[in-house]
Amino acid sequence: RTFERETPGGIFFSPDGRFCMYDFPQSEDSRDRDIYIIPSDQSEAAPVPLVEHIANDTALGWAPDGRRLLFASDRSSTKDAWLIEVQDGQARGAPKRIYQDIGRVSPLMMTAKGALYYERTVDSMDLFFATLDPTTGKPVGNPVPATQRYVGSNRCGAWSPDGKSLAY
Numbered sequence: 001r002t003f004e005r006e007t008p009g010g011i012f013f014s015p016d017g018r019f020c021m022y023d024f025p026q027s028e029d030s031r032d033r034d035i036y037i038i039p040s041d042q043s044e045a046a047p048v049p050l051v052e053h054i055a056n057d058t059a060l061g062w063a064p065d066g067r068r069l070l071f072a073s074d075r076s077s078t079k080d081a082w083l084i085e086v087q088d089g090q091a092r093g094a095p096k097r098i099y100q101d102i103g104r105v106s107p108l109m110m111t112a113k114g115a116l117y118y119e120r121t122v123d124s125m126d127l128f129f130a131t132l133d134p135t136t137g138k139p140v141g142n143p144v145p146a147t148q149r150y151v152g153s154n155r156c157g158a159w160s161p162d163g164k165s166l167a168y
Contacts, residue, residue, distance in 0.1 A: 001038060001047075009033065010059030010107070013040060015066040019089050021050060023059045023071075031149065032056040035071055037089050050091045051084060060118070061110040070116065071095075072102055079103055081116075104153075124152030127168055 008022035020040045023033040024047075035057050036047035051057045055075035062069050068083050073095075081099035085092040104121040111117070128143035146166060147154060157168045 001044075008036075010035075010071075012059055012061050012069075014062050015064060019086075021059055021062070021069055023057060033058055035059050035069070037086070039089065048089060050086065051095065057082075060105070060107045060116060064110065064112050064114050070098075070110075072105060076100075079105075121153065125155040126152060127154045127157045127166070 003024075005028055006025055008024045011020060011022045013020050017040060019037050021035060021037045023035050026032050026034050032054070033056055034049055034053065035051035037050050038045050038047045050069065051071055051073075053073065053075055055073050057071050057073045057075075060070040060072055060081065063083070067087065068085055071082050071084070072079055073082050074080075076097070078101040080097050081102045082095040083098050084095040102120075105118040106121070108117040108119060127146035129146055130139040130143040131141060132138065133140050145151070146157065146168065154168050157166055159166055
């Protein structure tokens with residue numbers, strides 16, 4: 001499947017290989033994501049929304065039985081882990097919260113018994129632009145964020161040789 005405006009995140013194939021689920025921004029100007037599913041054998045099939053909510057929902061993986069999927073959501077006052085039933089590529093019923101305050105996590109793997117291994121981000125980092133006084137080397141005015149995207153997780157900035165682009 002080709003995505004025109006952004007790369008999907010959290011891409012996972014169902015245990016039987018029939019479906020692919022992923023999270024994707026709700027709109028072009030949103031940082032919040034929803035979760036979609038497409039049949040793995042039809043690259044041009046329209047994605048079906050599995051989890052649509054005003055919150056930020058990110059895919060964490062399929063349960064080993066392929067009948068439920070795990071996702072993280074900030075729909076409550078904390079970032080929690082949720083499960084939703086899935087049958088034949090369609091959500092069945094309302095999501096159920098299974099773990100509160102999971103935090104900012106990136107899934108690493110899910111075992112055959114359903115244990116999720118993940119990486120949890122506990123620090124935040126960002127890149128800023130600042131004008132420096134050439135004499136003192138101290139900032140003049142307030143630093144400005146280099147980007148408004150993925151606030152709290154931007155690091156390792158490097159300028160291009162011509163000084164026109166920043167990679168991070």
